[in-house]
Amino acid sequence: MTAFVLRRLLLLPLVALGVTLLIFGLLQMLSPQMRAALYVTDPRQLRAVDSVIRTHGLDKPFHIQYVGWLSRVVQGDLGWSETAKMPVAKAIATFFPATLELTMFAVVPIIVIGIWLGTLSAVHRDRIVDHFSRFFSISGTSMPTFVWGLLLLMVFYGTWQLFPPGRLSLEPNMYVLSQQFRPYTRLMTVDALLNGQLWIFVDALRHLALPVLTLSLVSCATLVRVTRSSMLETLRQDYVRTARAKGLESSIVVNKHARKNAMIPVVTLSALLFVGLLNGVAITETVYGYPGIGLWGVNAAIQLDAAAVAGFALFNALLLVVGNLAADVLYAVIDPRIRLR
Amino acid sequence: MTTNTATHGAVLEQPAHPRTLSSWQMAWRRLRRNPLSMLGLAIIVTFVLTALLAPVIAPPKEGARDPYMMPHEGYSPDPQPPRAGHPLGTTEQAFDIFYGLVWGARTAFRVGLVVVATAVTIGIIMGGISGYYGGRLDEILMRIVDIFLAFPGLILAVVVVAILGPGLEKVMIALALVSWPGYARLLRGEVLSVRERDFIEAARALGASDLKVIARHVLPNSIYPVLVVSTLDMGSIVVAAAALSFLGLGAPVGYSDWGQIISLSRGWILGGAGNALQFWYTVVFPGAALFLFTLGWNLLGDAFRDILDPRLRGST
Numbered sequence: 001m002t003a004f005v006l007r008r009l010l011l012l013p014l015v016a017l018g019v020t021l022l023i024f025g026l027l028q029m030l031s032p033q034m035r036a037a038l039y040v041t042d043p044r045q046l047r048a049v050d051s052v053i054r055t056h057g058l059d060k061p062f063h064i065q066y067v068g069w070l071s072r073v074v075q076g077d078l079g080w081s082e083t084a085k086m087p088v089a090k091a092i093a094t095f096f097p098a099t100l101e102l103t104m105f106a107v108v109p110i111i112v113i114g115i116w117l118g119t120l121s122a123v124h125r126d127r128i129v130d131h132f133s134r135f136f137s138i139s140g141t142s143m144p145t146f147v148w149g150l151l152l153l154m155v156f157y158g159t160w161q162l163f164p165p166g167r168l169s170l171e172p173n174m175y176v177l178s179q180q181f182r183p184y185t186r187l188m189t190v191d192a193l194l195n196g197q198l199w200i201f202v203d204a205l206r207h208l209a210l211p212v213l214t215l216s217l218v219s220c221a222t223l224v225r226v227t228r229s230s231m232l233e234t235l236r237q238d239y240v241r242t243a244r245a246k247g248l249e250s251s252i253v254v255n256k257h258a259r260k261n262a263m264i265p266v267v268t269l270s271a272l273l274f275v276g277l278l279n280g281v282a283i284t285e286t287v288y289g290y291p292g293i294g295l296w297g298v299n300a301a302i303q304l305d306a307a308a309v310a311g312f313a314l315f316n317a318l319l320l321v322v323g324n325l326a327a328d329v330l331y332a333v334i335d336p337r338i339r340l341r
Numbered sequence: 342m343t344t345n346t347a348t349h350g351a352v353l354e355q356p357a358h359p360r361t362l363s364s365w366q367m368a369w370r371r372l373r374r375n376p377l378s379m380l381g382l383a384i385i386v387t388f389v390l391t392a393l394l395a396p397v398i399a400p401p402k403e404g405a406r407d408p409y410m411m412p413h414e415g416y417s418p419d420p421q422p423p424r425a426g427h428p429l430g431t432t433e434q435a436f437d438i439f440y441g442l443v444w445g446a447r448t449a450f451r452v453g454l455v456v457v458a459t460a461v462t463i464g465i466i467m468g469g470i471s472g473y474y475g476g477r478l479d480e481i482l483m484r485i486v487d488i489f490l491a492f493p494g495l496i497l498a499v500v501v502v503a504i505l506g507p508g509l510e511k512v513m514i515a516l517a518l519v520s521w522p523g524y525a526r527l528l529r530g531e532v533l534s535v536r537e538r539d540f541i542e543a544a545r546a547l548g549a550s551d552l553k554v555i556a557r558h559v560l561p562n563s564i565y566p567v568l569v570v571s572t573l574d575m576g577s578i579v580v581a582a583a584a585l586s587f588l589g590l591g592a593p594v595g596y597s598d599w600g601q602i603i604s605l606s607r608g609w610i611l612g613g614a615g616n617a618l619q620f621w622y623t624v625v626f627p628g629a630a631l632f633l634f635t636l637g638w639n640l641l642g643d644a645f646r647d648i649l650d651p652r653l654r655g656s657t
Contacts, residue, residue, distance in 0.1 A: 143635075144584065154611070279493045298496065298499060302589075
């Protein structure tokens with residue numbers, strides 16, 4: 001097990017190197033002038049483009065630029081993000097908690113609905129309940145995230161003013177930025193409670209509602225499917241038949257005997273889902289203007305903010321490798337039949 | 342059900358052999374018995390017909406240079422509701438939504454088919470080589486796959502389009518670049534298990550070349566999961582392309598592309614004074630087209646997965 005974990009962690013530097021080389025390599029397809037566009041915000045600056053190129057070393061050969069960037073990264077300096085107007089490391093520290101909070105709230109309904117519908121589907125296989133629950137979950141994934149976003153905003157924000165976009169309304173935001181508010185965790189709902197500010201907690205929840213709803217609708221299908229097929233497999237096992245034969249009530253057989261074993265792949269999948277969400281909420285954040293790491297990543301990518309995209313990619317690769325590893329270890333822990341080699 | 346014999350050209354060439362045909366017949370029977378699968382099939386067939394008959398359903402204006410460009414009368418900045426001549430209304434700049442949706446079906450199929458076919462081809466070559474030969478080559482190819490998979494796909498696609506410049510072809514290149522590693526890894530896993538089977542050794546012992554063994558014996562027996570994923574990808578690729586259009590990186594303004602029509606509606610979702618739902622048609626109709634297209638492929642893919650899932654086999 002230890003060897004397995006170490007071997008997987010050894011992958012990390014390799015992936016980090018590859019991911020950043022990919023970014024810098026792709027950017028080499030552009031001329032130095034085009035890469036300088038990131039720093040030019042005013043037409044008057046155009047005359048000074050050459051000096052912009054020189055200051056940022058954009059005309060240097062590829063390997064010098066990359067090695068220069070790499071040696072600064074090794075020293076702990078991820079560079080400056082022009083899109084966020086702050087250092088890359090600070091941008092990650094600022095935007096990631098927002099994404100983490102969103103994901104933590106979203107993963108609960110996804111798992112609850114996924115397991116519930118999946119079990120229901122398996123127990124009533126090929127009957128109307130099964131068809132309905134599968135249709136519901138597949139419909140959710142089939143609707144593009146940004147379409148959900150636009151429709152929900154139209155109704156819940158445009159018409160009813162219930163759930164606004166962004167992370168906080170103006171007034172709570174000003175209070176949060178003031179000296180009175182102490183950011184303990186940078187998770188807005190948790191901080192609001194720790195500061196005893198219920199109104200900020202409620203406001204944060206109102207901003208989370210639509211993105212959480214969207215993510216739940218879009219992401220619960222996989223869980224429904226895996227729970228369903230895992231339950232179907234378990235329900236065919238001999239020990240389940242024995243339990244039924246000795247006259248146990250159907251609900252006890254399903255909920256106590258079958259589901260526990262059927263949950264093994266579901267638990268791993270949930271861990272993977274969490275990691276996947278952390279990596280994949282960019283469009284949701286964009287459509288709701290939610291200031292998470294995905295929104296920053298998309299903006300940085302559109303503007304070809306090299307240091308930001310590279311830092312973002314590094315951070316994501318780290319999350320992904322560690323997260324997937326955690327899921328594998330979890331799998332082996334809950335199912336003793338599985339040996340990690 | 343997915344017996345090896347069914348896909349071996351050599352066997353299929355023989356006169357009707359009841360057992361070889363039965364696997365396809367059984368698949369069809371299971372497909373037909375599930376109402377959701379049939380719904381998916383019906384949706385896809387409808388879209389195919391719409392795409393094929395686009396010039397009949399929504400004839401381009403005479404003298405129009407490019408039938409894929411939506412016709413527009415004037416440059417009215419506001420969207421206008423459905424009315425005679427524009428059954429689904431018009432977007433900002435007065436593009437006809439109905440026309441865009443009908444011709445957009447062609448765009449959707451083109452994007453989906455081109456991207457999936459490209460990604461599957463690269464994936465099969467990489468995954469096949471990796472799994473069949475193993476060793477150091479496998480190690481190198483799979484680490485490349487790891488690197489691609491560790492990158493958030495959407496961000497990589499955005500970077501590629503931002504570098505190549507906007508446009509539908511660039512979007513397709515970006516999406517193919519992002520999607521092939523998944524296929525490579527999937528196929529490699531299958532090939533690893535298939536290559537150990539006896540019939541592969543038999544083929545080799547008979548003197549078949551590597552290429553022949555891979556093409557005739559290994560691939561036909563390891564391709565099913567790839568088929569399932571590519572069916573599901575037909576929908577999700579079109580959604581990803583639409584997402585790029587939504588970010589302003591897709592087809593040029595006025596091109597018949599569902600994502601682009603939705604991005605035109607982006608500024609109108611809060612409606613006019615006192616009525617947020619005033620411009621509902623600019624989101625609902627193109628959104629419905631994207632939704633139904635993806636739903637159709639997802640329902641079909643789900644059915645294929647059930648049919649091919651070894652754990653659920655023979656249980657009905």
